[in-house]
Amino acid sequence: METSEKIKYFRKTLNISQQTLALGICSTSYLSKIENGQTVPSEDILQLLGKRLGVDLDDENHNQELELLIDDWTKSILFKDVELARNLYTKLKNSTITNIEHRLRFTLSQTLFYLMVDPKPRIAKKHFNEVIILEDLFKNKSRLYFFLVKGVSCYYEGKYSESYKALLSAENLIFLLKLHIWEKGYLYYLLGLVTNMLWKNIASLDYTRIALKHFEENYLFKRCADCRILLGIINQRIENWEEAIRQFELAATIANAFDDDKLKGSIYQNLGYIESKREHSESAINYYKQSLDYKQNQPSLSQVKTVYSLIKEYANLNNSHEGMMLVEKGLKLTQGNKSLLEFNILISYYHLVFSLGKNHSTTFEYLKSEVIQYFEQKQNWVYLAEFYQVAAKYYENEFKYKQSSTFYSKAIMAMNKLN
Known part of the structure; x- marks a missing residue:
């Protein structure tokens, strides 16, 4: 610089x-x-x-050792090697970093550290705000990392379109710089994740396959498993069931080799989803139970997703006894947690389904005034496509065909939004 x-x-x-x-x-x-x-x-x-x-402006010391240290630290963050990431952070904080490129990279990686290793969103936001005002100074590798970190930050905030735009800016620089294979792989993996969230299925498949190729070249097996899971999710969305199962089974091989409970929890969750879509409720329940066993020590969000999946399957089987036990567990996990509000609303709905019945007027009023209204505000077309159909069916059973037709039209609109 x-x-x-x-x-x-x-x-x-x-x-x-x-x-x-x-x-x-x-x-x-x-x-x-x-x-x-x-x-x-x-x-x-x-x-x-x-x-x-308070600096020496004549110091042009491009310390190769320090650059390698920052690379190693960044890699440990992106690949969630928590212990190594913490140790390297301590070492870097106690280092004198005079090279501006290194200082910029260090600050950017601090944002990643407080998003992915030691989750403290406010501190992560603080570090990223520190570098936004310096955007015009970013060059070379630090510029690519600026867009990558911006993409990750937006992804964690649920701003998927903004995340995609930032990551595309990073991708535009990928061939102009000398990067490690794992850096390229991780960028393509992020692009696969965010395009998946935007339901850009073909793009997500392409990005994830490229990421998988890079990770395999670097023998980064856990990240290979992440890619396999993502490929499975995309294939199950387009109902390519056999390929989805194949990808999850390949991921399971890696998860078993490393005895990784987090990966196992995710794999069994998705296998349960496939069985649910095939209307094999008993088989789905078995997979979901295995998933929940592996998630016992994981964050509430991870657990409650599986709890909710189980609740839905027991509702399909009209098993109120098992369903209510899981409702109690789900409400306990979500109580007072604003970040889990949507699951609290969903599980509260099923509490009424099990206690009063799906077609009870009180259950339906809660569905319309709480569940549907909440997801309309969020523009969550996945849940709306499902619950609009439930509302349409309710009105149909009540011989209120005009209202039923309105909600069927809304359901089609929601599915078109997804497509």
């Missing part, structure tokens, strides 16, 4: 105005020309500016 950019970087990170930095050293207009690369300052001015900023 040029000296002009260094001065601009440190001034901005210290939140110092040009007037304040220039005071007693040079004119503000002269400092502006220095920062814009329009003039080269004398050695004396350079030393005075550096002293006021």
